[in-house]
Amino acid sequence: MAGKASTPRVAALVGPYMGGKTTLLESILNAAGATHRQGTIKDKNTVGDASPEARDRDMSVEVNVASCAWLDEPWTFLDCPGSNEFAQETIGPALVADVAVVVVDPEPERAVMVAPVLKLLDDHDIPHMVFINKVDHHNVDVRAALEALQAHSARPLVLREVPIQEGEDVIGYIDLVSERAYKYQPGQASDLIKIPDSAKEIEEVARQELLESLADFNDDLMEKVLEDVVPPREEIYADLARDLEDDKIVPVFFGSADKNEGVRRLLKALRHEVPGHEQAAMRLGLDLESAAGKPLATVFKTVHAAHAGMLSYVRVWSGTIKDGMALKTACEPASGGKVTGLFTLFGGETRKSDAVEAGGVAALGRLDAVPTGALIGDAPAKEAAHPWPQPLPPLFALALRPAKQGDDVKLSGALQDLALEDPSLSVAHDEDTGELLLWGQGDIHLQVALARLARVYHVEVETTQPQVPYKETIRGTAQVQGRHKRQTGGHGQFGDVHVRIRPLPRGEGFAFKDSITGGVVPRQYIPAVEQGVRDYLQRGPLGFPVVDVAVELFDGSYHVVDSSEAAFKTAGQIAMREGLPQCDPLLLEPMLTVEVNVPNEYTSKAQRALSSRRGQILGFDRRDGWENWDTVTACVPQAEMHDLIVELRSVTMGVGTFHWRFERLQEVQGRTADEVVERRKAALATA
Known part of the structure; x- marks a missing residue:
């Protein structure tokens, strides 16, 4: 049977962390004759994961590209990271690929880890196959793995082969279309053997399931199935290729990339059934005729x-x-x-x-x-121009400062380049805290970015946990005088103001009112008084910016010679310094609305994680567009959010995530407030 296309084709290797994608790439390249030996992750000599950041962590941290020829047909393989911290690296390669090969672990309890990537492929109608890896492990149940995976796929998963087992070991497979059996020969093509008697019944049942799955999309084949007519192999192959191209089914293969078992069978399926680049272009909305x-x-x-x-x-x-x-x-x-x-x-x-x-x-x-x-x-x-997905939203941040004085400009340019390489990284300057923040998908994601920053851009940085932009406000009122008088050898300084201070409703910010009558404070000095008040509000009695405060200037006095804008600005500051502590200062902390997305088997764990962070659970519901997933909504203090993504992933096998938005400022009192204020005082004392 001839291949589907002679022009170069592209396959993206995707799937969860530890599935064996990089090992599969290594096996493919070796089988295709592109390498003379198969490298291993352990020996750090693989074609993929060549960067120091990947090899230091024994994990893929960026897409790896490698081209080869299989039976004289050109292929490019895009090996994508499996960790959700590097999920951005999967999106682009998957969109431009002709097919995605989803590489998974055979353990059913780990099937939930494949849910995000299957959702990506399903949502974008990207043709994909599943390769169940590591079947050389003892007591692997391919059928159980298939059933577990099906719970996370919107497309039917269709077995293309069934295993031949010897005791607890998988030693080969039976192709369900050709009905031929093969025994693995590690590092070589499999040997054609007679179908074992013990596997005949399993093969017949699985083949019938395959035909029924294909018949769901082909009326002629449905008639033959109902009439027990055996369709020609060529017709079955054609249906498989057409349904894969249309992203109606997901063919499932298995093997051991480490031992090069089942890899040639996968390559054969890719060669015969994967469409050419024209289909991928059409999927992206491109008109190649024009x-x-x-x-x-x-x-x-x-x-x-x-x-x-x-x-x-x-x-x-x-x-x-x-x-x-x-x-x-x-x-x-x-x-x-x-x-x-x-x-x-x-x-x-x-x-x-x-x-x-x-x-x-x-x-x-x-x-x-x-x-x-x-x-x-x-x-x-x-x-x-086809639409391109928005970058993944930020989940984790670190505050940065250059380790070497004078590297600020160099750091800024390097961070811009990093964000261009990886759109799920973003750089922001926090106006409230004055910190430079690097945002990403998790701690490992940012550590890899900083390692690359040092290696490629030669910029070393120091990192800290970002400060929480606390605010403070008041509950009481005060009426105070601010008097600034200083006599020097020449002109002196004189400014005298009387102000009333009162709280405003939450979210009102700051209001300044001028009630001066009779010119006791000349007009040209009033803006200076307001500026003095604003300057003091940048750091109130508790050490944080003050919000939701109204200040009324209602009286004062001046000196014809010694008064100046600077003197009245200082007088305004003095009035606030005297008056604000009398107004019962109160700490405010930012509260976020957080929507946590998890498989429903982990919903209770997500709720506990939020509650332990002083979060108020607002409810949960089915996640829109996701089968067997929930969205838990809570109001959580920003101070408790720093490592939420780390905990969520630890209790959801790496797949939990969330979205957040600022909700409001909320009063915080008692021990929590006291600890925050004490830390602030200590930080200001050492600044």
Whole structure:
């Protein structure tokens, strides 16, 4: 049976952490003859995970790209990280791929870990297969794994093969279409054997289930199934390929990437059943006919390489992109540039090339102004630009400051480049605390980013937990005088004001009222009084900015010679310093509305996690669009939010997440307030 396409095709290897994606990539490359030996994570000699950050942690932290040929057909594999902290690295590669191979662990209790990636694929109609890895482990039950996975898939999972077992070990498989049996030969093609008698009944039942699943989308096949007519193999293969292309079914394979078992069977299925790049382009809303063979590509990843500068990873949809070619974007504002360096990718290697044709993947140099997700080409029409998903929302932050004095500008530029490479990183300056914050998806995510900051950009930073932007307000009123008088050798300084201070309703901010009559405080000095009041409110009696306060200037006096704006500004500050402590100061803490999303088996654990953080549970409901997931809503103090994502992932097998928004400022009293104020005083004393 001939392959479906001769143009380059792309498969994204996706799935949860520890599923074995990088090992599968290694096995594929070795089976295809692209490497002479199969590397291992343990020996740190794999093609993927070549960066120091990945090897230091024995985990994928960025997409790895490697191209090879299988039976003379060109393929590119995009090995995506499994940890949800690096989930952004899966989105772009999955969108531009022709197929995604979901690599999973065979243990049913770990099936929940695949839910987020299956939802991504289902939502974007991305054709995908499942490869159940590590079946060389003892007592693996492929059927139990399949049933557990089906609970998290909107598409029917269809077994393409059944295992041949010898005791507790899987030693081979029976192909359900060809009805041939094969015995694994580690590192080699499997041997064709006779179907064991013990497996015949299992094979017959599984084959019937396969045909019934396909018949759900084919009326002619349904008639044959109902009439017990055996359809030709060619018809079954055609149905499988068509239903995969239309993302109606999810074929399921199994094997051991570590031992190179079942990998060639997977490659055979990819070769025969995966559509060409035209289908992926159509899925993204691109009209290749209107492109008329002109260059057209999508940037799915941006990388700052140590020696090559900024590289844009692209999937080419139409035409041929050549080194030195001028390209434009279809996004706003328009940008582009001349390709300065064109490379194919093989893990950590960049290999110089002259051109990349339609269907292929390459890295283009020096398109610095082109963002991830942009459509680029000879002259792409704006109406052809496909929508690109928004970056993942921030969940965890660290406050940064440069370890070396004078590195502020260098740090700022490097952080901008990091956020360009990984859109799920964001940089913000907190106006309340004055801190520079780096936001990401979790602690490991930020630690990897900071390690890259030091290695690639040569910027070392010191980190702390971000300060909570507490505020303070008042409950009482006061009427005070602020008098500033200083006599020097020349002109002296004199300002005298009388003010009334009272609280405002929550959220009103600050109000200043001028009730001066008779010119006791000249008009030109009143703005200075207000500025003095505002300056003091930046740090009230408890050490925090003061909000929801009204100040009325109603009396005062001045000196014809010694009064000045500076003197009245100081008088305003003195009045507030005297009066605010008399108004019963009160600490306010920011409260957030938090929506926690978890599989419903972990709902009670999520509620306990929120309650233990002084959270008020507001309720929970089914998560919109997600089967067997709940959304728990709570009001939680911002002071308790710093490592919430760490705890959530620890109690939900890594899949729990949340969204948050500022809700209000809330009074906080008692021991909690006392501890906050004491910490603030200590911090100000050492500042």
